[in-house]
Amino acid sequence: MITLREEIKNLLEKAIYKAIKDKKLPDFDLSEKAQEDFWRSIIAEHPENKDLGDYASNVALRLAKILHKPSMEIAKVIAVEISRVKEVKKYFAKIEAAEPGFVNFYLSPEYLRKFIAEIIKKGDKFGDLKIGKGEKVQLEFISANPTGPLTIANGRGGFMGDVLRNIMKTAGYKAEAEYFINNSRHSNQIRELGKTILGKGEMYKSEYLSERLADFKIKFNDIEEAGMAIADEIVKDHKEKIKNKFKIKFNNWFSEQSLYDNDSVQKILLELDKIGFTYKKDGAVWLKTSERGDDEDRVLVRADGEPTYFSSDIAYHSNKFKRGYGKIINFWGADHHGHMKRLKIAMEILGYDSSKMEIIIMQLVRLIENGKEVKMSKRMGQYITLEELVDEVGLDVARFFFLMVSADRHMDFDMNLAKEKSEKNPVYYVQYACARINSVIKKIKRKKLKTVIKISRREANENLELLKHTTELNLIKKLLELLEIIEDTARDFQVQRLPQYAIELARNFHDFYAQCRVISDDKELSAARFSLILATQTVLRKVLGLMGVSAPEEM
């Protein structure tokens, strides 16, 4: 399924070359590369002002310099020329030039109406694209340290990762979610965890840890064994919450320790040594990352003989590359950003294409209540856990709120608004649209308005022509936009587009609902509007489904 934006670009290209051939526009001479860049810079977007059309293209503005002609003149020629292309009538009622040189496209109502039947027919498959072409992509997220409860920062990455995986799948990628379990017995954190348990340290002392510990009858003598056993227990707890409480799906759980058990780490260290990128200093083994632009070299093996986290991360990521993913997407907290450069350098040293690796850095989250930051948890005496937050505001709200904000922005989670179970809360605003639609559908079915249902099922759907109210057409346009939302998000990973879109869609629906009655004496019109709300329901469910937010039938 090709989006209309792409179609517009194709039509523009066709029209422009035709115009050049007919000498209505001067010819231009660009290298193949320059032409490619040129077409990439051409956009077909939705103008903010609806009077300016449904799509607008900047093509004439871009051509002005190349053709040495005023952009408005070019726009006029293109508008005339493109209107003559045969397929154009299928989509547009009008195409015209506008100052300072935009080409504006107005969708035809017929084209819009046809989509209603298509949406209903496709059902939850509507929105599925093929742009991924089945390419394998991997997303790794959360990967929390098994030393304490899952945090709200884990939640931000977890929900974003989960949703991006859904989107990549819908866009036609073969997307897998993986969780990296930080359970290496060689790590300091496992030792510190063991020490904490045995009362020989208190780095990870917490209410949470005491709770896990209560389940253990045996006494540990060995620090490492104690650390490993409790880490396992914590991982189990994380897994269970992730699956059942936060509804985040993973395809694989990858154990860090397994990289030691099968000698992957040792092999990587040997390989790096063989390439000549390591050296010994002060009893430690170093990787010459500074030769590839890092500020300094990094330690691979500590003086005590234990490999660092950097080593196992190199082993882990080269393992990912060997599995043949076209894209390797990682969600990391802002406190890890320093690690990004050296990991990419290490991958390059090993000969992998580090541009396939996308690391999304998430800035920190603060909880704000009554204008103040809430830091302390009532129960745990430490930071508020993700579980507490979800218990407090509900999963739908938690997911929606985390998704609303772009990853690279510091996020203030508004507890007051989140806890507001009313029209004030944007989540309920969207869900209310679902409930309203469901209520009307139920009413139509209960009243046995069989004629309405029957008419709405007609293949020809000539009754859809009755949909001509502005709010009806605007709603259809918004339904269509889902395809672009999915396409864009699969390309740039900006998942905040989804909640934004869901709000806009709900708004268009509520607007329609306030203006147009679905059930009326006019059976034909009722049937047409019935089709429209069925299509709206499909799209609402789809977008909420992608976000992992429920679409309630009643509230």
Place this chain on the structure above:
RNA sequence: GCGCCUGUAGCUCAAUGGAUAGAGCGUGAGCUUGCGGAGCUUAAAAUCGAGGUUCAAUUCCUCGCAGGCGCACCA
């Protein structure tokens, strides 16, 4: 000190280099003998500052100012 991220309406956030910068909350004014008023309409209200690139800058570049994060033989 160095590196990364961020400064948009009173608050929380949007805005693939485009035309009049959008939402929600809050504030003001309205709308219903009918499908769920948890709705709709409407008003006031914003790009941190100074330069630069561009036909066009919230967006790109430089320099300030402010906030967050990082700068381990921790993970």
